[in-house]
Amino acid sequence: NAGVTQTPKFQVLKTGQSMTLQCAQDMNHEYMSWYRQDPGMGLRLIHYSVGAGITDQGEVPNGYNVSRSTTEDFPLRLLSAAPSQTSVYFCASSPLSPGEDSPLHFGNGTRLTVT
Amino acid sequence: EDQVTQSPEALRLQEGESSSLNCSYTVSGLRGLFWYRQDPGKGPEFLFTLYSAGEEKEKERLKATLTKKESFLHITAPKPEDSATYLCAVQAGKLIFGQGTELSVKP
Numbered sequence: 001n002a003g004v005t006q007t008p009k010f011q012v013l014k015t016g017q018s019m020t021l022q023c024a025q026d027m028n029h030e031y032m033s034w035y036r037q038d039p040g041m042g043l044r045l046i047h048y049s050v051g052a053g054i055t056d057q058g059e060v061p062n063g064y065n066v067s068r069s070t071t072e073d074f075p076l077r078l079l080s081a082a083p084s085q086t087s088v089y090f091c092a093s094s095p096l097s098p099g100e101d102s103p104l105h106f107g108n109g110t111r112l113t114v115t
Numbered sequence: 116e117d118q119v120t121q122s123p124e125a126l127r128l129q130e131g132e133s134s135s136l137n138c139s140y141t142v143s144g145l146r147g148l149f150w151y152r153q154d155p156g157k158g159p160e161f162l163f164t165l166y167s168a169g170e171e172k173e174k175e176r177l178k179a180t181l182t183k184k185e186s187f188l189h190i191t192a193p194k195p196e197d198s199a200t201y202l203c204a205v206q207a208g209k210l211i212f213g214q215g216t217e218l219s220v221k222p
Binding site for chain 1: 119149151156157158159160161164202204209210211212213214215
């Protein structure tokens, strides 16, 4: 089992460029989510999905899109990158929605810099 | 407003020097409190879930406890390999993460 795999590990974008952060899990988890981690702040939820074809917004969704066409994959799209989106992005999954005795399994992150 | 606060922000210990990390929370309807460990350049790794006041869980040198207002992560006789950032998260309708405590254990 690879767990949760995120690509790329590092990315530098110029303001206005778009890109997709990839996330795949091989644990057959229904719940998948994207977080961003910034210095001095806790992990903040961007978008989440409770199953294929179902997505919803988290705490900080502006500037990001997601889709969930399969159970395994949950890509995060930056539509027009801004310096405020410089951050470390984590994808996480769990068998059920977090809290139902179902801790999150995290990938190792994508470090994004927007210049 | 639901809030999770961890203290201290950073903690430096000598090997073998026991201490505690704190996670205080103000939420309505706690459904669970999670502790995670995060190594540099890695994603958080799950350690414990606590559900009710008075509950305790242990794993090697770590013991997590829960009261109605806070949780403690006790580290007994730490080793350098325990150096990491420790995150707590509270589930109450939504999952809220604290900012983390960066623990450094020197030999």
